[in-house]
Amino acid sequence: MAKCRGKRGTRKSLDVLADVLSRAHQRVGELAEYADRARIAGLARERAYEALTLAP
Incomplete structure (x- = not known):
């Protein structure tokens, strides 16, 4: 019986870890976007600035 509880605890831990990793992966994607x-936006601003300052 103790073996069963250990397996259930391990399964629950793996489920929690999988959930955390899934959320982390999703957040990394959001941050990359x-x-x-x-x-x-920065490159566009740089081009606009250069167009204004380098114009004759």
């Missing part, structure tokens, strides 16, 4: 958008 944010970083991509920020980079694109």
